[in-house]
Amino acid sequence: MRVLLVEDDDLIAHGIQAGLRARGLTVDGVKTAAQAETTLSAVHCDVVILDLGLPDEDGMSLLQRWRADDMALPVLVLTARDAVEDRVAGLRAGADDYLLKPFDLDELVARLHALLRRAAGRSVATIEQGALRLDPERGEVSLHGRPVVLSRRELALLGALLHARGRILSVDQLKDSLYGFSEEIESNALNVHIHHLRRKLGADLIETVRGVGYRFNMGDA
Amino acid sequence: MRVLLVEDDDLIAHGIQAGLRARGLTVDGVKTAAQAETTLSAVHCDVVILDLGLPDEDGMSLLQRWRADDMALPVLVLTARDAVEDRVAGLRAGADDYLLKPFDLDELVARLHALLRRAAGRSVATIEQGALRLDPERGEVSLHGRPVVLSRRELALLGALLHARGRILSVDQLKDSLYGFSEEIESNALNVHIHHLRRKLGADLIETVRGVGYRFNMGDA
DNA sequence: AGCATCGTTAATGCAGCCTTAATCAAGCCT
DNA sequence: AGGCTTGATTAAGGCTGCATTAACGATGCT
Numbered sequence: 401m402r403v404l405l406v407e408d409d410d411l412i413a414h415g416i417q418a419g420l421r422a423r424g425l426t427v428d429g430v431k432t433a434a435q436a437e438t439t440l441s442a443v444h445c446d447v448v449i450l451d452l453g454l455p456d457e458d459g460m461s462l463l464q465r466w467r468a469d470d471m472a473l474p475v476l477v478l479t480a481r482d483a484v485e486d487r488v489a490g491l492r493a494g495a496d497d498y499l500l501k502p503f504d505l506d507e508l509v510a511r512l513h514a515l516l517r518r519a520a521g522r523s524v525a526t527i528e529q530g531a532l533r534l535d536p537e538r539g540e541v542s543l544h545g546r547p548v549v550l551s552r553r554e555l556a557l558l559g560a561l562l563h564a565r566g567r568i569l570s571v572d573q574l575k576d577s578l579y580g581f582s583e584e585i586e587s588n589a590l591n592v593h594i595h596h597l598r599r600k601l602g603a604d605l606i607e608t609v610r611g612v613g614y615r616f617n618m619g620d621a
Numbered sequence: 622m623r624v625l626l627v628e629d630d631d632l633i634a635h636g637i638q639a640g641l642r643a644r645g646l647t648v649d650g651v652k653t654a655a656q657a658e659t660t661l662s663a664v665h666c667d668v669v670i671l672d673l674g675l676p677d678e679d680g681m682s683l684l685q686r687w688r689a690d691d692m693a694l695p696v697l698v699l700t701a702r703d704a705v706e707d708r709v710a711g712l713r714a715g716a717d718d719y720l721l722k723p724f725d726l727d728e729l730v731a732r733l734h735a736l737l738r739r740a741a742g743r744s745v746a747t748i749e750q751g752a753l754r755l756d757p758e759r760g761e762v763s764l765h766g767r768p769v770v771l772s773r774r775e776l777a778l779l780g781a782l783l784h785a786r787g788r789i790l791s792v793d794q795l796k797d798s799l800y801g802f803s804e805e806i807e808s809n810a811l812n813v814h815i816h817h818l819r820r821k822l823g824a825d826l827i828e829t830v831r832g833v834g835y836r837f838n839m840g841d842a
Numbered sequence: 843a844g845c846a847t848c849g850t851t852a853a854t855g856c857a858g859c860c861t862t863a864a865t866c867a868a869g870c871c872t
Numbered sequence: 873a874g875g876c877t878t879g880a881t882t883a884a885g886g887c888t889g890c891a892t893t894a895a896c897g898a899t900g901c902t
Binding site (some may be wrong): 809812815816819829831832 | 877879880
Binding site for chain 3 (some may be wrong): 676772806807808809810813
């Protein structure tokens with residue numbers, strides 16, 4: 401899952417990025433509304449975290465513009481102000497959720513996952529597919545009821561594949577989902593992670609489509 | 622299916638070509654309006670992807686000229702994101718579809734297939750003929766309900782034959798459909814692919830018309 | 843600081859696909 | 873019937889892409 405973080409305060413931005421990355425989310429951080437727009441038009445993101453106090457444009461008006469343009473991405477608004485009317489105005493401007501600063505990182509993560517869930521049309525926190533169960537929020541996976549320990553990258557990869565619900569994802573698409581703008585990779589690392597996932601979950605769960613990409617095998621219940 | 626890609630940016634062009642080829646489409650890439658015209662007059666194509674920002678002539682005027690000349694080929698226009706009015710103008714100038722850059726490759730492929738479908742007068746995504754079913758977009762084939770795995774060339778060949786709806790296609794026509802301008806072949810490779818197709822689908826589906834070519838046998842349900 | 847785990851890189855091996863080419867079968871002609 | 877042309881069949885080789893493994897470096901934990 402890839403998150404765009406729009407936050408001009410370096411300290412806060414850094415903290416959020418570290419926290420989210422540690423929990424397996426991919427984060428692109430930008431500091432201005434203009435950069436946010438550029439990034440969104442260039443890469444695929446799943447959710448936006450938007451601080452309202454930006455240097456170049458008020459976050460609220462940016463959000464309103466997005467919604468006017470039919471930008472459907474879930475947006476979580478961060479606001480320092482404790483004014484109640486800000487909250488109302490934020491939601492009215494099209495925010496899907498909001499959080500007052502200072503906030504608890506765990507709470508932010510929980511709300512992000514809730515937004516992602518809602519955007520995917522799921523009502524429960526876990527994704528089940530056949531004998532596999534994934535709880536993205538807690539980072540827990542089980543197969544046939546037995547817990548399986550996955551690393552950060554493996555979790556992100558499995559999440560992306562499951563999220564695609566059996567559609568084929570190219571290596572580039574998977575890379576987009578696993579690696580932020582600032583951490584591109586050169587090698588076949590993704591290949592290796594696929595291999596590790598297969599070793600832990602069984603070779604048949606992830607299917608190779610030669611010349612195109614990979615897909616999660618939904619075939620067997 | 623053969624696609625003419627008119628795009629001057631090497632990076633974008635290369636990405637599109639790789640993606641389309643991986644999905645079994647044949648692509649000829651050119652960089653200028655002049656080359657596009659030359660190519661179109663020389664070889665048969667099924668659809669054109671046209672970037673509006675060309676070095677020698679504005680894509681829009683090129684398109685208008687084509688339409689004035691009764692060029693009926695489906696054209697998908699690529700345009701930069703910010704030019705909303707371009708979209709309107711593009712459609713008015715005769716584009717059959719448009720896509721904003723940057724775009725998702727899957728979306729491009731989906732729209733191309735939609736255009737091809739529309740041009741062929743089909744409303745559904747799959748082609749059914751007797752016990753055979755082909756989904757060109759997903760690259761899936763089934764015979765008597767059982768899935769059959771075909772390679773890239775086999776898919777392209779079967780697609781061309783089905784697209785012709787029982788008309789005879791000469792070996793040269795089939796080659797045109799399978800191989801782009803830059804990848805001509807010398808040998809009887811096409812013969813071999815015909816053989817493989819017959820082995821997988823049954824010998825009677827593809828009929829040989831001696832001295833002329835091949836045709837898909839529509840006779841038997 | 844030392845240890846452990848994870849992630850990336852890079853090298854190697856394997857498999858599938860495509861083409862080539864050689865041989866075989868079948869029409870067609872004289 | 874015999875030879876010639878055209879297509880069918882099969883095997884072999886190369887290429888490409890993916891799988892696999894090992895090693896190195898980074899990071900975090902104790």
